Amino acid sequence: MDEPVTQAEQVEVVELDGDRLSRAELRLIVERKAACVISEEAWIRVHESRRRIEEQVAAGKIIYGVNTGFGKLSDVSIDAEDVGLLQLNLLRADAVGVGEPLPASVVRAMLVLRANALAKGYSGIRAETLQLLVDCLNRGIHPIVPSKGSLGASGDLAPLAHMALILVGEGYAEYEGERLPGKVALERAGLAAVKLGAKEGLALINGTQCMTGVGAIAITEAEHLGLAADMAACLTMEALRGIIDAFSPELLATRPHKELELVAGRIRTWLDGSRRITQQGELRVQDAYSIRCIPQVHGASWQAWGYAEDKILTEMNATTDNPIVLEDGRVLSGGQFHGQPIALAMDLLKIAAAEWANISERRIERLVNPQLSGLSPFLAPNPGLECGLMVAQYAAAALVSENKVLAHPASVDSIPSSANQEDHVSMGTIAARQSREIIANAARVIAIEMICASQAIYLQQAEDDLAPRTRQHLEWVREIIPPLTTDTAISEQIEILAQALLAEAIV
Incomplete structure (x- = not known):
C-alpha cells in the first residue's frame, strides 16, 4: 500500500473548483500526494447550494432522496426528524461491495474526483x-473499497458508499500502513466524523467517481503503453531491417487520419540516423503487415485513446449527482449519474490497448521464427540445446488471447435493478477495471517484444548501427534484462519491464 505522506512532503497544492481539474493535477494528488484545497469561489457555490436544499426542506417540498426513499421506494415519504438517519442508512445499505480492495491509487482518485464534483x-x-472528505485525502486516510459490486448506474453506489462510510466513522480505512475501523482512522489523524444532514448521503455516493477514477489512471497507463508500443516497433524494425518507405509523410497524407502521421512521424524521428533501416527494394519490396501497417494499426488505437481521454476529462469535471440543485433554486431529478458515456469510452479503450498487444505479438513471432527472420531459431545462441525465447512468444500469445476475452464490451449488458425502477445500467465500472487488466497484459506483451528485439540485435552485433534514440532505449532495456547468453528464467524481468513501461512515458 502507498506510504503515508507527511505535511512537509506536501509541497504541491492543487486547487479544486469543480471545473478545471486536469489529468496532470490528478496524478500529482494520486501519485505524489499533493495537497488539495477547495477554491474560494467553489465554497461560495457549496454554501448557496446547501442553503437552497435547507430552504426546500423547511418549506415541506417533496424532494427525491431528501425526504423520500430511494429507487423503487421513492414514493415513500420520510418524516423531517428522520432525514439524517435516511442518509446514514443509505450508506450502510449500499456498502455491499465484494472482492479484492481497490488499490490506494484508485481510492485517492475517487476521493479527489468526488470532492471536485461536490465543489461544483x-x-x-x-x-x-x-472539508472532511478533503482532509481524509490530504492526511492519507484511504477507505477500504471492495473492487466489485457496481452496476455503473445510479452511479458507483457500492464503491462510493464504502468510501463515504469513513466520513461518519464507520467502515474501514488504511492509515499509516494499518487497516483500521473508520472512527479509529479519523481519530488517529486528528479528525472527527460528521453527522449527515438532508441529502448528504446521496450527494456522496450518487456519481461515477469509481469508474472515472479507474478510467483516469487507465488513460495515463494506456498513453504510456501506446508510446512503448511505438518504441517496441522501432526496435523490431532495427532488428529485422524494416523498410522505412511505408512511413513516408507523402504516402500517409493520401489517407489523412492525423494519428497515422503522428505514429509515423514519431517512428521516423526515433529511427533517424539508423544504418539498419532499409529502403523499398533494397532487401525486399514490402514488409509484413505487422511492420508495414504500424501507422494504421497503432494510429487507430491512438484515435480510440483520444476519444476515451476526452470523455474522462469531461467526467472529471462533471456533476453526476441526483437530484441536482440548480442555481435557480429548482431541485431536479435526472440521469446525470448514468455511467454510459464512460462505459463506452472504457470499452473502446480496452479494444485499443488489446490491439497494441495483438500486433506486437505478431512482430514477436517474426523475431523468433527463423523462417521469417533469418536469425537463429527462437533467438537462442545454441538452438536445440537451448530453447531461447520460444516460450516467451507462448506467453505473449496467452496474454493477447486473454485480452480478447476481456475486450468483450461490458456496456452491451444491462440487468435491471431496484424492482425495475432502474431498468438500464451501464456496467461502466466493470469496463474500467477490465481496461486496466488489458493494459497490464498488453504492457507485458510489449516488454516481451522489446526483449526479443534486443536479443535479435545482440545476435547480429548490430548495436553500433542503431539510431541514437533506439540505442538509448535499448541500453535502458538491457539494464533490466541483459542479452541472453544461455537459457534463463526471465518472468521477473518481463514483469519489471512492463511495470516500468506503464509508469513513465517514453519521449
Missing part, C-alpha cells in the same frame, strides 16, 4: 462534510 455546487453538501 450542485449537490447540496454541507461545507463541513466536503
Whole structure:
C-alpha cells in the first residue's frame, strides 16, 4: 500500500473548483500526494447550494432522496426528524461491495474526483462534510473499497458508499500502513466524523467517481503503453531491417487520419540516423503487415485513446449527482449519474490497448521464427540445446488471447435493478477495471517484444548501427534484462519491464 505522506512532503497544492481539474493535477494528488484545497469561489457555490436544499426542506417540498426513499421506494415519504438517519442508512445499505480492495491509487482518485464534483455546487453538501472528505485525502486516510459490486448506474453506489462510510466513522480505512475501523482512522489523524444532514448521503455516493477514477489512471497507463508500443516497433524494425518507405509523410497524407502521421512521424524521428533501416527494394519490396501497417494499426488505437481521454476529462469535471440543485433554486431529478458515456469510452479503450498487444505479438513471432527472420531459431545462441525465447512468444500469445476475452464490451449488458425502477445500467465500472487488466497484459506483451528485439540485435552485433534514440532505449532495456547468453528464467524481468513501461512515458 502507498506510504503515508507527511505535511512537509506536501509541497504541491492543487486547487479544486469543480471545473478545471486536469489529468496532470490528478496524478500529482494520486501519485505524489499533493495537497488539495477547495477554491474560494467553489465554497461560495457549496454554501448557496446547501442553503437552497435547507430552504426546500423547511418549506415541506417533496424532494427525491431528501425526504423520500430511494429507487423503487421513492414514493415513500420520510418524516423531517428522520432525514439524517435516511442518509446514514443509505450508506450502510449500499456498502455491499465484494472482492479484492481497490488499490490506494484508485481510492485517492475517487476521493479527489468526488470532492471536485461536490465543489461544483450542485449537490447540496454541507461545507463541513466536503472539508472532511478533503482532509481524509490530504492526511492519507484511504477507505477500504471492495473492487466489485457496481452496476455503473445510479452511479458507483457500492464503491462510493464504502468510501463515504469513513466520513461518519464507520467502515474501514488504511492509515499509516494499518487497516483500521473508520472512527479509529479519523481519530488517529486528528479528525472527527460528521453527522449527515438532508441529502448528504446521496450527494456522496450518487456519481461515477469509481469508474472515472479507474478510467483516469487507465488513460495515463494506456498513453504510456501506446508510446512503448511505438518504441517496441522501432526496435523490431532495427532488428529485422524494416523498410522505412511505408512511413513516408507523402504516402500517409493520401489517407489523412492525423494519428497515422503522428505514429509515423514519431517512428521516423526515433529511427533517424539508423544504418539498419532499409529502403523499398533494397532487401525486399514490402514488409509484413505487422511492420508495414504500424501507422494504421497503432494510429487507430491512438484515435480510440483520444476519444476515451476526452470523455474522462469531461467526467472529471462533471456533476453526476441526483437530484441536482440548480442555481435557480429548482431541485431536479435526472440521469446525470448514468455511467454510459464512460462505459463506452472504457470499452473502446480496452479494444485499443488489446490491439497494441495483438500486433506486437505478431512482430514477436517474426523475431523468433527463423523462417521469417533469418536469425537463429527462437533467438537462442545454441538452438536445440537451448530453447531461447520460444516460450516467451507462448506467453505473449496467452496474454493477447486473454485480452480478447476481456475486450468483450461490458456496456452491451444491462440487468435491471431496484424492482425495475432502474431498468438500464451501464456496467461502466466493470469496463474500467477490465481496461486496466488489458493494459497490464498488453504492457507485458510489449516488454516481451522489446526483449526479443534486443536479443535479435545482440545476435547480429548490430548495436553500433542503431539510431541514437533506439540505442538509448535499448541500453535502458538491457539494464533490466541483459542479452541472453544461455537459457534463463526471465518472468521477473518481463514483469519489471512492463511495470516500468506503464509508469513513465517514453519521449
